Amino acid sequence: xxxxKVVHYINQFFANIGGEEKADYPAELRVGEVVGPxxxxxxxxxxxAEIIATIVCGDSYFNENLEKAKxxxxxxxxxxxxxxxxxxxxxxxxxxxxACGTIAxxxxxxxGIPAITGMYVENPGADMFKNxxxxxxxxxxxxxxxxxxxxxxxxxxxxxxGEAIGASCQEGYMxxxxxxxxxxxxxxxxxxxxxxxxxxxxxxxxxxxxxxDFDRVEPNPAVKDLAHAKIALVTSGGIVPKGNPDHIESSxxxxxxxxxxxxxxxxxxxxxxxxHGGYDPVYANEDSDRVLxxxxxxxxxxxxxxxxxxxxxxxxxxxxxxxxxxxxxAAEFSKKLLADGVDAVILTST
Amino acid sequence: xxxEMGHIYIKDIQFAAESKIEDGILYVSxxxxxxxxxxxxxxxxxxxDIAKPGESVRITPVKDVIEPRVKVEGRGGIFPGVxxxxxxxxxxxxxxxxxxxxxxxxxxxxxxxxxxxxxGPGADYTPFSKTLNLVMVCEPVDDIKQHDYEKAVRxxxxxxxxxxxxxxxxxxxxxxxxxxxCTIKEGMEKYPDLPRVAYVQxxxxxxxxxxxxxxxxxxxxxxxxxxxxxxxxxxxxxxxxCVSACDKNPTYVHLNNPVVHDMFEExxxxxxxxxxxxxxxxxxxxxxxRSSDWTAKLCKMLDLDxxxxxxxxFGNPDTDLIMNCKKIEAxxxxxVIITDEYAGRDxxxxxxxxxxxxxxxxxxxxxxxxxxxxxxxDKVIGTLDYVTKIAGASExxxxxxxxxxxxxxxxxxxxNETGFNKLSAR
Amino acid sequence: xxNDYIIITNNPLVPEKIGKxxxxxxxxxxxxxxxxxxxxxxxxGHTLLSHPLSGSVKPNETPYKSIMLSAGKGEVDPRSxxxxxxxxxxxxxxVLKSDKYKREVYDDFxxxxxxxxxxAITSADVW
Numbered sequence: 001x002x003x004x005k006v007v008h009y010i011n012q013f014f015a016n017i018g019g020e021e022k023a024d025y026p027a028e029l030r031v032g033e034v035v036g037p038x039x040x041x042x043x044x045x046x047x048x049a050e051i052i053a054t055i056v057c058g059d060s061y062f063n064e065n066l067e068k069a070k071x072x073x074x075x076x077x078x079x080x081x082x083x084x085x086x087x088x089x090x091x092x093x094x095x096x097x098x099a100c101g102t103i104a105x106x107x108x109x110x111x112g113i114p115a116i117t118g119m120y121v122e123n124p125g126a127d128m129f130k131n132x133x134x135x136x137x138x139x140x141x142x143x144x145x146x147x148x149x150x151x152x153x154x155x156x157x158x159x160x161x162g163e164a165i166g167a168s169c170q171e172g173y174m175x176x177x178x179x180x181x182x183x184x185x186x187x188x189x190x191x192x193x194x195x196x197x198x199x200x201x202x203x204x205x206x207x208x209x210x211x212x213d214f215d216r217v218e219p220n221p222a223v224k225d226l227a228h229a230k231i232a233l234v235t236s237g238g239i240v241p242k243g244n245p246d247h248i249e250s251s252x253x254x255x256x257x258x259x260x261x262x263x264x265x266x267x268x269x270x271x272x273x274x275x276h277g278g279y280d281p282v283y284a285n286e287d288s289d290r291v292l293x294x295x296x297x298x299x300x301x302x303x304x305x306x307x308x309x310x311x312x313x314x315x316x317x318x319x320x321x322x323x324x325x326x327x328x329x330a331a332e333f334s335k336k337l338l339a340d341g342v343d344a345v346i347l348t349s350t
Numbered sequence: 351x352x353x354e355m356g357h358i359y360i361k362d363i364q365f366a367a368e369s370k371i372e373d374g375i376l377y378v379s380x381x382x383x384x385x386x387x388x389x390x391x392x393x394x395x396x397x398x399d400i401a402k403p404g405e406s407v408r409i410t411p412v413k414d415v416i417e418p419r420v421k422v423e424g425r426g427g428i429f430p431g432v433x434x435x436x437x438x439x440x441x442x443x444x445x446x447x448x449x450x451x452x453x454x455x456x457x458x459x460x461x462x463x464x465x466x467x468x469x470g471p472g473a474d475y476t477p478f479s480k481t482l483n484l485v486m487v488c489e490p491v492d493d494i495k496q497h498d499y500e501k502a503v504r505x506x507x508x509x510x511x512x513x514x515x516x517x518x519x520x521x522x523x524x525x526x527x528x529x530x531x532c533t534i535k536e537g538m539e540k541y542p543d544l545p546r547v548a549y550v551q552x553x554x555x556x557x558x559x560x561x562x563x564x565x566x567x568x569x570x571x572x573x574x575x576x577x578x579x580x581x582x583x584x585x586x587x588x589x590x591x592c593v594s595a596c597d598k599n600p601t602y603v604h605l606n607n608p609v610v611h612d613m614f615e616e617x618x619x620x621x622x623x624x625x626x627x628x629x630x631x632x633x634x635x636x637x638x639x640r641s642s643d644w645t646a647k648l649c650k651m652l653d654l655d656x657x658x659x660x661x662x663x664f665g666n667p668d669t670d671l672i673m674n675c676k677k678i679e680a681x682x683x684x685x686v687i688i689t690d691e692y693a694g695r696d697x698x699x700x701x702x703x704x705x706x707x708x709x710x711x712x713x714x715x716x717x718x719x720x721x722x723x724x725x726x727x728d729k730v731i732g733t734l735d736y737v738t739k740i741a742g743a744s745e746x747x748x749x750x751x752x753x754x755x756x757x758x759x760x761x762x763x764x765x766n767e768t769g770f771n772k773l774s775a776r
Numbered sequence: 777x778x779n780d781y782i783i784i785t786n787n788p789l790v791p792e793k794i795g796k797x798x799x800x801x802x803x804x805x806x807x808x809x810x811x812x813x814x815x816x817x818x819x820x821g822h823t824l825l826s827h828p829l830s831g832s833v834k835p836n837e838t839p840y841k842s843i844m845l846s847a848g849k850g851e852v853d854p855r856s857x858x859x860x861x862x863x864x865x866x867x868x869x870x871v872l873k874s875d876k877y878k879r880e881v882y883d884d885f886x887x888x889x890x891x892x893x894x895x896a897i898t899s900a901d902v903w
Contacts, residue, residue, distance in 0.1 A: 167776040179697035179775045181716040181758075183474075188688055188769025189608035192658045192713040196686045197620055199711055200545045200656045208774055209691065209712040211705045459888065460881030461833070496887060556830055558891035570895060593888075594832030633830040633892055634844075634899035635859075665829025665866060669859060692834075694869040703829055703862045719869060759834075 004049035004160045007082040008038045009073065009103055011096045014142075015056040023095075025058030027069055029076040037145060041086065044153035049160065053080045059095040066102070073103050078111055084160035089118035089148040090125060092140040097125025105132040114159035118152045121174060127323075130174040134159065137174050175210075213323075229343040232310035234333070236318030236326070237284065237291035237350040238276030239267070248317060250277030256316035256329040258336075261309070266295045278319030279350050291348055310342050318349055352530040353424075353580035354443040356523025360450040363400050363482045371517045374524075376450065378484060378514070386513045387486060392502040394491045399731045401453075401483040405468045406728035409485050412464030412762045413454040413500075413592050414507050415478050415600040418447045418515035421584060428515060429585035431566025433508050439584035440577075445518045450482040451602055452514060454507035455732040456489065458500050459559065464595035464762045465724070472724045475764040477771055478602070485731045486510060497558050504590050508601075529580050529614050531623060534652070541622040545655035548624045549579065549609045550645055550678070551768070552670055554591045554598060554662040555630035561590035562599075562662075564628060570637075574629040574644040576652075579610045582626070591662070596718045596764040597690050599662050603763065608770050609658050609688070624652055629674065631667040638670050646677035656684040661767040664692055664718070668703040679708040690715035690765035691775055695757070715765040716773040718758050726752030781825055781900055783893065784817070785842035786810050789886040790893065798897075799847060807874065808867045810841040815860045821849035824856035826896035828863035833888060835867040839874035840889040844896050 012018055012025040014036040034042055035054040042051055055076050062069040077085055085107045087100035097119040104115040109132075118136035119126055126135060134155060138148035151172035158165060165171060167180040184191060191208070198205035223229050240248060246257045264271075267288035274284040274291060289295040297309045314333045318326070337345065359374055366377035380398050387396040401407040421427045424442015427434025453466065466478045473479035488506055490499045532540055553562040555569040562569040564587050577586065587604040610626060617623040629645045632638060649657060657678055661671045671687055678685050691701035691714055701717070749755055758764045765773060778798045783790060786809070791802040803813065811828055818824060826844040829835070874885075 167774075169776045175776060177698060179691055179693040179701060179717045181720050181773060181775045183772045184774045185772070187608055187612075187772050188713050188715055188766070188774065189612040189658075190769070191774075192609065192686045192688050192769050193612045193616060195711050195713060196547065196656050196658055196684065197616070199684045199686065200547075200621075205711060207710055207712045208714045208776065209689070209701060211707060211709050211712070212700060216707075459884035460877065461837070461884060496884065497891075554832070556832075556892055557895040558888060560832060560892070591832075594834075598832070632895065632899060633826050634896040635825055635827060637899050638827070663832045664834065665863070666827040666831065668829075669827060692866070692869050695871065699869040700862075700865060703866045704859070 003047065004084065004157060005052045005080070005082040006041070006049050006156065007053050007055065007077050007080050007085050008041065008051045009055045009057070009085070009087040009100065010036055010038070011093070011099065012056065012058040017056065023058040023060035025056065026061050027055060027057040027072045027076070030054045030056065031080070037089070037149065040145060040149040041153055044149055045157065048157055052082060057099065059093070059099055062099040063095050070103065070106055074106055074110060077107050077113065082113060084156045085113050085115040086152065086156050087115065087117040089136065089138045089145070089152065090123060091138055091142055091144065092120040092123055094124050097123035098128065101125040101129030101133065101135070105129050108133055116152060116156050116159060118148045126174060131176045134165070134173045134176070136172050223344045226306055227304055228307040230308050230310055230341055231297065231306050232337055232342045232345045233292055233294065233297070233313040233348070234345050235292050235313070235315050235348045237348055238274040238317040239272055239284070239288045239292040239315050240275050242271055242273050244273070244275045248275045248315070250275055250317060251319040251321070253316045253321045253325065256314055256333065258312055258314055258333065260311055261294060261313055262311040264294060265298050267292060276317045276319055276350060278317070291350060293348070310340060312340070351441045351578045351580055352528065353440055353583055355527045355529065355583060356443065356445040357448045357525040357527070358445055358518050358521055359524045360447050360482060363450060363484055365400070369517055371521060376447070376514070376517070383486070383510055383513065386509050387488065387506045389509065390502045390506060392491055392494055392498055393488050393506055395489045396506070397487050399485045399487070401468050401485055401731060403468055403480055403482070407468040407731060408727045408729070409453055409455055409466040409483065409731045410464060410734065411455055411457060411462035411732055412466055412595065413456060413458065413503055414589055415602040415762065416452045416507050416511040417602050417605050418450070418452060418511045419585065419605065420445050420515035420519050422519055426584065428512055429508050429588060432563060432585070432588055433512050436565060438581070439586055440581035444584055445515070445521065445523055447515065447518055450484065451478060452507055452511045453478065453483045453485045454503050455485060455487045456503055457733070458503065458592055459496055462592065463760055465760050466762050467724060467727065470725050470727065471722055472761055475722070475758060475773065476761045477763045477766070484514070487732050500559060500590065500592060508588065529583070531578055531580070531617070531625070534624070537622050537624060541618060544620065544622040546624050546653055547613065547621040547656045548627055548649065548652065548654050549613055550627045550629065550657050550659040550674060551607070551609070552659065552661050552667060552674065553587065553628055553630050554667070556633050556666060559592040560663070563588050563590055569630045570632055572628070572630065574627060574641055574648060576648060577626040577628060579614070579623065579626045582607050582610060587628070594663050594759065595762045596759045597663060597715065597767050599766065599768060600763065603766060603768055603770055607768055609660055609768055624654060631663065631670045633666060638673055642670065642673035642677050645674050646681050649678050649683045650681040654683045658686045658688065660688045660769065665703050672704040672706045672709060676706050676708045686711040686713065688713045688715070688767050688769045690767050691717045692719055693717045693775070695719050695721055713769055714775050715767055715769065715771060716758065716775045718765045720758045722756060722758055724754040724756060778901070780847055782822070782845045782847050783842055784810060784814050784845065787840040787842050787886050787889045789890045790842050793890060807835050807839055807841045808864065810843065811860060811864045811867065814843045814845060815864065817845055818856045818860055819852060821852055822846050823850070823853045824859055825900060826893070828860055829866060830892040830896070831888060833885070834870045836870040836872045836874055838885040838889065839882070840885050842889055842893040844893070844900065
């Protein structure tokens, strides 16, 4: 049986080219070379698999030339036609983690080649890509290389062979929103008693089913004088001027838009639309007021129910957008809203 | 209260002219057990069969699984308020026939469910592939109503289990375990430094085929109350539940409730196991509020430090589970909950129909939507007719080669929510 | 006539049993559509009285569902909203097979749905 073919992606640092000063190093394919952590992987594969090529790319280069770098690396991987693609591990290096996640997800999705990566759980790349590719949780520095490779290598082999992948706690990947059954060592009641003992002693314990993340926000006190309040509209429903001038993505938005509606009394089919890809857009495109109620607020403005409608609105698509990104967007435009003397915001979703 | 449990290990079951237990072998007179089953005129006919671990046998549609027991000393008898007279049980001495079970099967409704495979992949999931099973398939008289039929089969199973249990009355147990809990004051004095812990058991109580009985009382109609944990070992709680095979609690699970047994393991060492609290899972939302209020109130009144809450069933009980957890936690009592999951066939859906941040310690019995292929087995006890109609299966379930493509849901006890199994999910 | 609550159902057995004595809104719609109809009423200010996922028979397994709502309207009850939304979401988890049974099985499904509702009625009528 021939060996499983692996292509390995690493950054300039792990390729021993240099640190930050060499981060603009463009993507480079080294056929037949095993570089840096690749050695550890090859050792771990024993005779089952081998790295047939290593792709080296600077972190700044990758992130600043995202589309080109991604296309170049994909072409290199495609040419090598490996059975599995490994990126990293990136540990706590933020831009390296994002690059690993981006390229591993792209290889899997666009080339249909199974891919894995590994990084520290707090690496920003983790939140962004852990649900798209198998991502092994590593320590926060390269000192954890041995442990990381020990988990990544067998998982890569399983993926290459098309074997069933076990639960996250067995295989060492970060929970990815897919629940997988497996048999525990002890029965459930015993596990429950042990968990209770830990909880009673205020010692750490790990729930087997984390509740969905509730990021509850305490509501502010009600607006006392609505008739003199300045109200702004914000939406995650993707309403944008026709043509989507700032190219807000239909899902996993990377930015938000700020648009002036001074003098706009009604959003019409000719002037506004939605960029959102997560719901049927027909009714929103027909009349965007259905998502961003400018018309009604203009009426209320006229009737004196509210003081005024703020002349700018903020918009993005909530569809698949990372919570961290959403928080960052809001942190930024909330400052603008405050500076503009806005008293209250109506936030609409879909 | 103190109960001595004598375990008698059954190594084999055989049909014979006379019913008896000798050298760990249970000999069953078919004629005698038939007579016991047919005491109820609503049952037209009954057939008995034996299924052993490892045999190529599929039992379906399973209704209940019961472990035969006999009360040899102390107040009351097995299944008080159901088979024996009403009397408080849980003290004295009881013998249980270990390694075997009485399994009732028969079609009560058209979508009747429950499969026990004695071999193959299905056997890994159902705990009752490991017991020697005396299976009884009951046919009702014509034109019987579903609820009458359910009751008839439920009682027939208990009668046969009690009949078998009686055969052990004069035997010497292979092993004896003593379970003892204290009164409130005794416990405070005896274990002043141990955390006070209880088990909160939610009982299925939604209506026909979804019922549980406590000393014969329909659990829908009880307010949350306190049990001595040994009471369940004498059959204080029995199952009338036939729906959702994977996560319903057969009577066997009530008798051998694993939370009760594992809490007893720690009793006097790391915890003071104060009591068992039972509550229900009614359909009416105001009932849920009342019951969860009461459960939390009892936890507070008993000065508990921690509880484990177990669930039974899908959907509606998720709401009770979360309400109980939230309210008990709000009383400052630390809570661990046991549930199972319906995360969809791909595992990507939200597992429970309710959620709360207070439920930060969850034990799961696995995803019941997981698909499993059950190969054709040589023998079927019961009928495959209904397999195609059980939860997690459909008329299209039967594949060309005779194998079944089903979800874990159909396997009796597969994702039990009292923590009976090792199956879990992440 | 019982006027404290409304029953929204697609189970023909319900109007047959209590159509004359209770406020039954029978509609020939799907299980999920019953849940959505109930959600709309909750948005109008009705309160959910029985659990929409009553019974261990799963959505898309049984085609029938009967749900009890308050007849009176008030402020939108947030708890009702959460329960009904979770129930609607749960429908998506189960493979549709409620259209694949033999004729007589539907009678049993109707009977079970009715008994679940009956247990809610028993509780409701205490008041």
